[in-house]
Amino acid sequence: MTFEDLHLNKNILRAIEELGYQAPTPIQEKVIPLVLAEKDLIGCAQTGTGKTAAFAMPIIHYLHKIGNTKKAKKAKVLIITPTRELAGQIADNFTAYAKYTNVTHITIYGGMSIKPQIEQLKKGADVIIGTPGRLLDLYKQKQLDLDSLHYLVIDEADLMLDMGFIDDVKKLIQLTPSNRQTLLFSATMPLPVRELAHEFLQKPEYVAVDAISSSAKTVKQHVYFVEKSDKKKLLYHIIRNQKLTDVLVFTRTKTGADSVVESLKKNGINAESFHGDKSQTARQEALDSFKNKETKVLVATDIAARGIDIDNLPCVINFDLPNIPETFVHRIGRTGRAGNEGIAISFCDKSEKTYWDTIVKFTRTQPKVVSEHPYPWKEDVKTGQKKTGETSDQPKKDYRNKNKSRKSEASKKKKKRWY
Ligand code: AMP
Numbered sequence: 001m002t003f004e005d006l007h008l009n010k011n012i013l014r015a016i017e018e019l020g021y022q023a024p025t026p027i028q029e030k031v032i033p034l035v036l037a038e039k040d041l042i043g044c045a046q047t048g049t050g051k052t053a054a055f056a057m058p059i060i061h062y063l064h065k066i067g068n069t070k071k072a073k074k075a076k077v078l079i080i081t082p083t084r085e086l087a088g089q090i091a092d093n094f095t096a097y098a099k100y101t102n103v104t105h106i107t108i109y110g111g112m113s114i115k116p117q118i119e120q121l122k123k124g125a126d127v128i129i130g131t132p133g134r135l136l137d138l139y140k141q142k143q144l145d146l147d148s149l150h151y152l153v154i155d156e157a158d159l160m161l162d163m164g165f166i167d168d169v170k171k172l173i174q175l176t177p178s179n180r181q182t183l184l185f186s187a188t189m190p191l192p193v194r195e196l197a198h199e200f201l202q203k204p205e206y207v208a209v210d211a212i213s214s215s216a217k218t219v220k221q222h223v224y225f226v227e228k229s230d231k232k233k234l235l236y237h238i239i240r241n242q243k244l245t246d247v248l249v250f251t252r253t254k255t256g257a258d259s260v261v262e263s264l265k266k267n268g269i270n271a272e273s274f275h276g277d278k279s280q281t282a283r284q285e286a287l288d289s290f291k292n293k294e295t296k297v298l299v300a301t302d303i304a305a306r307g308i309d310i311d312n313l314p315c316v317i318n319f320d321l322p323n324i325p326e327t328f329v330h331r332i333g334r335t336g337r338a339g340n341e342g343i344a345i346s347f348c349d350k351s352e353k354t355y356w357d358t359i360v361k362f363t364r365t366q367p368k369v370v371s372e373h374p375y376p377w378k379e380d381v382k383t384g385q386k387k388t389g390e391t392s393d394q395p396k397k398d399y400r401n402k403n404k405s406r407k408s409e410a411s412k413k414k415k416k417r418w419y
Pocket residue numbers: 020021022023024025028046047048049050051052053323324325358362
C-alpha cells in the first residue's frame with residue numbers, strides 16, 4: 001500500500017515524500033481510513049510503530065479540507081498526552097506533516113510559565129496538544145474553549161493511568177462536545193483504560209499492531225559509525241577479518257550495489273550484485289551461485305531482494321541504511337531464523353545518523369556500537385563533532401526509560417485481547 005492509496009490530500013503527500021517515508025506503517029494502513037471514515041477508535045500500539053502519524057495525517061487532512069477562518073481560530077482538535085516530551089514529539093509531527101497546509105497547533109504543558117500559553121490560546125490554533133493538569137488549569141481560568149472541538153485524541157492512555165492523570169483526563173473529556181470523534185491510543189490495555197474507552201467512545205473500532213521490532217530482538221546487532229568514503233574498505237576489512245561467508249549486503253541503489261561488488265572483486269572476494277537492472281537470467285545465476293556457495297557475498301537492493309527466498313543467513317550487512325525503519329527490520333529478519341545465530345551489521349555515515357536514530361527508536365533495540373575499527377568518523381573541525389555517534393545513542397535517563405521498561409514487561413506477558 002502507498003500513501004496515495006489512503007487518499008490523503010496532495011499537500012500532505014508532498015510533505016510525506018520530503019520526509020522520505022516510502023510506505024505507510026501497518027498501524028497507519030489501518031488507522032488512517034478509519035479516522036477518515038469518522039469512526040471512534042482504540043489503537044493498541046507502542047511508540048515506534050508510527051502511531052502519531054496515523055492520527056496526525058488524517059486530522060490534518062480534515063482540517064485542510066474544511067479550511068480556516070482568518071479571525072482567531074477555535075480549536076478543532078485536542079490531543080491529551082502525559083508528558084511534555086511527548087507533547088513536543090507530537091507537535092514535531094504536526095509541523096512536519098502540515099508543512100504545506102495552513103493547519104496550526106500549539107502545545108500546552110505544566111512546569112513552565114502559564115502566561116505565554118494564555119497568549120497562544122488567545123491567538124488560537126486548530127490543534128491543541130497538552131498535558132492534562134495544565135489543560136484543566138487553563139480551562140478553570142476560562143482560557144480554554146473546547147466548544148468547537150471535532151477530534152479528541154487521548155494518547156498513551158496507560159501511561160496517563162500510571163502517572164495518576166486518569167481523573168484529570170476524564171474531567172477534560174467531559175468538557176468536550178458529545179458529538180466529537182474520539183481516538184484513544186495505549187500500549188497496553190489495563191482495566192481502567194478499557195473502562196475509560198467503554199464510557200467515552202462510541203462504537204469504537206479496535207486496531208492493534210505488534211511491535212514491529214519482534215524479529216530484531218533475536219539477531220545480534222552491531223553498528224559501525226564510518227565515514228561514507230571508507231565504507232568499502234570497512235566492508236572488506238570485516239569480511240576478511242571475521243572470515244565471513246554467505247553474506248547478504250544491502251545497498252540503497254543499483255549503482256551502489258555494482259560498485260560494492262567491483263571493489264570486493266578487486267580485493268579477491270567473490271561477489272555478485274542482485275538488482276532490477278540485471279536480466280532475469282543474470283539474477284537467477286547470481287542467486288544460484290550464492291546458494292551453492294561459489295559467491296561469498298551477494299549485494300542487493302531492497303526491491304530486488306524482496307522476491308528472493310534466501311532468509312536463513314548467518315550475516316546481513318547494511319552497507320547503506322534504509323530511510324524506512326520497517327525495511328531495516330525486513331532486511332535483518334533474513335538472519336537469525338529458526339534458532340540459528342544471526343548477526344546484522346550496519347554501517348552509519350554522518351548523513352545517515354538521523355535514519356539510525358529512528359531505526360533504534362523504532363526497533364527498541366540497543367545495537368552494540370563497534371568503536372574499535374580502522375575507519376571511524378573523523379573529527380568535524382567546524383562543529384567539533386565526536387568521532388562516533390556512541391554518546392547520542394545512549395538512552396536518556398528520563399520518564400521514557402520508565403515507560404520503556406514498563407512496555408517491555410508488558411510485552412513479555414502473554415498478549416491478550418481486551419474485549
Ligand atoms: P511514533 O510511533 O509515532 O513515535 O513514530 C516513530 C518514528 O517513525 C517517528 O520518528 C516517525 O517520524 C517515523 N515514521 C512514522 N511513519 C513512518 C513511515 N510511514 N515511514 C517511515 N518512518 C515513519
